[in-house]
Every structure is written in structure tokens, then in C-alpha cells.
Amino acid sequence: MSKPVVGILMGSDSDLPVMQEATAMLQEFGIDYEMTIASAHRSPKKVLEYGLSAERRGLKVIIAGAGWAAHLAGVVASQTTLPVIGVPIDSSPLKGIDALLATAQMPGGVPVATMSLGKAGAKNAGIFAAQILAAADVKIANRLKVYRVEMERDVEEKAKRLVVMTAAPAAREPIAAEALPTAKKKSRRRRRKKKPGVAAPAQGQTA
Ligand code: RP5
Numbered sequence: 001m002s003k004p005v006v007g008i009l010m011g012s013d014s015d016l017p018v019m020q021e022a023t024a025m026l027q028e029f030g031i032d033y034e035m036t037i038a039s040a041h042r043s044p045k046k047v048l049e050y051g052l053s054a055e056r057r058g059l060k061v062i063i064a065g066a067g068w069a070a071h072l073a074g075v076v077a078s079q080t081t082l083p084v085i086g087v088p089i090d091s092s093p094l095k096g097i098d099a100l101l102a103t104a105q106m107p108g109g110v111p112v113a114t115m116s117l118g119k120a121g122a123k124n125a126g127i128f129a130a131q132i133l134a135a136a137d138v139k140i141a142n143r144l145k146v147y148r149v150e151m152e153r154d155v156e157e158k159a160k161r162l163v164v165m166t167a168a169p170a171a172r173e174p175i176a177a178e179a180l181p182t183a184k185k186k187s188r189r190r191r192r193k194k195k196p197g198v199a200a201p202a203q204g205q206t207a
Contacts, residue, residue, distance in 0.1 A: 004034040006129050007059045009050060009076060011039045011066035011089075018089050019065045021119045025126025029143045031133060034059075040071040047072065051079025061129040064112075065122060067091030070099035073112045085128055086112040087121045 006026055010019045019035070026033045038046040054062055054076075062080065064073035065087035073086030086103035090096030096117045104114040113128065115121035127144075134141035 002032050003058045004032045005058065005060045005133060006031055006033040007050070007054055007062045008033055008035040009038050009047070009062065009064040009072060010035075011037070011070065011072050013037055014091060015065050015067065015089050018119050018122050019063075019087065021122035022063055022065070022087070022126035022129075025123055026129065028147065029126075029130040029140055031130060031140065038072070040066070040075045041069070044075070047075050048079055051076040054080050054082055061085065061132050063087065063125045063129055065089050065125070066103070067096060067099045070102040073103050073114070074106050074110065077106070077110050077112050083132055084112050085125045086114045087125050088114065088117050090118040
């Protein structure tokens with residue numbers, strides 16, 4: 001197994017279901033990664049050490065996901081010049097708005113590339129890490145191009161399915177038209193009964 005080039009940090013094990021979206025994308029692009037839990041508030045020494053040692057250990061990109069007052073990405077970014085991608089996680093009563101602002105609003109000088117909230121953000125973090133690595137790796141660059149083509153094809157397939165689904169009610173119209181002659185006969189009978197001067201024979205009478 002080759003050495004990991006992407007390091008994934010998350011604030012808690014409760015973040016794992018979200019951050020697995022990032023690992024799925026890294027696997028798709030054939031990128032080796034490592035993953036651990038470290039919290040800017042609960043285990044700050046580990047976060048600082050992780051940031052300080054990352055480059056020496058061969059990492060090229062760091063992805064950091066956290067919820068609530070999410071300082072994880074910013075703190076790790078303060079310890080390294082490697083690109084840091086932040087994933088704000090929607091685990092708080094504020095639905096992640098707190099994490100989004102805490103991750104994105106870095107002061108000038110220490111950037112964090114902040115993704116969208118939650119699972120989509122984690123997925124994009126995996127893709128974005130691949131895009132950073134692709135600048136120096138043609139294999140990853142080609143895989144990214146294939147991914148885009150497949151994504152476009154998926155959208156087209158969905159569009160075709162939508163046409164079939166929305167065409168279905170129209171296809172039923174001819175069946176309703178076939179039922180019309182019976183309905184017309186009934187209404188003619190009803191009109192005849194109402195003609196003035198033609199009394200309907202009373203019950204029990206004969207002509
Ligand atoms: C943050 O607090 C973590 O990133 C997590 O999203 C949130 C809640 O953590 P737990 O209380 O579930 O451990 O630090």
C-alpha cells in the first residue's frame with residue numbers, strides 16, 4: 001500500500017457518516033488517504049501536532065470536517081502551508097450555519113477552502129482534493145475528466161426518464177376517447193325522454 005497523500009480530520013466520530021462521502025470520492029479517483037478524529041476544542045494538542053507534521057509525513061492536502069463552533073480546519077491550517085479544505089457539518093441546533101461561518105470566515109493570511117454544508121460538502125471536498133492533486137498527476141486528472149463525462153450522462157438519462165414519465169398520462173387519452181360512444185348513446189336516450197308531448201307510458205299500462 002502506498003503512503004497517504006490526503007489527511008482527513010473530523011471533530012468527532014459522529015461526523016463520520018458525513019465525512020465518508022469524501023472517502024468515497026477519494027477511492028473513486030484512486031487516492032490514498034488517512035483518517036483520524038481530532039478536536040480543536042477537546043484535543044487541541046493533537047490538532048496542532050497533526051498540522052505541524054503533515055507535510056513531513058508526505059500529505060499533500062488536508063480535509064477537515066467539524067460541526068458547531070467549527071475551528072478544526074482553521075486551527076490545522078494555522079500549522080501548515082498545505083491546502084486545507086474545510087467541511088462544515090450540520091450537526092448543531094443551528095443546522096450547521098455556525099460551522100459554515102466558523103469554517104469560512106478565516107482572517108486574511110490563513111485560507112481554508114470551505115465547501116458546502118454536510119454530505120455534499122464532504123463529497124466536494126474529496127473531489128476538490130483530487131483536483132488539487134491532479135495538477136501534478138495526470139492519472140487523477142484523467143479520472144476527473146471521466147467522472148465529469150459520467151455525471152453528464154447520468155443527467156441525460158434522468159432527463160430521458162422524465163420524458164417517459166410525463167408522457168404516460170397523454171398515452172392514456174386515446175383509451176378515454178374509445179369510451180365516448182357509449183357515453184353519447186346514453187345522453188341521446190336521456191334527451192328523448194325529455195321531449196315535450198310524448199308522455200312516457202305509466203307503469204302497468206299497455207299501448
Ligand atoms: C464538533 O462537535 C464535532 O465536529 C461534531 O460535529 C460536534 C458534536 O460532537 P459530539 O458531541 O457528537 O462528539 O466538535
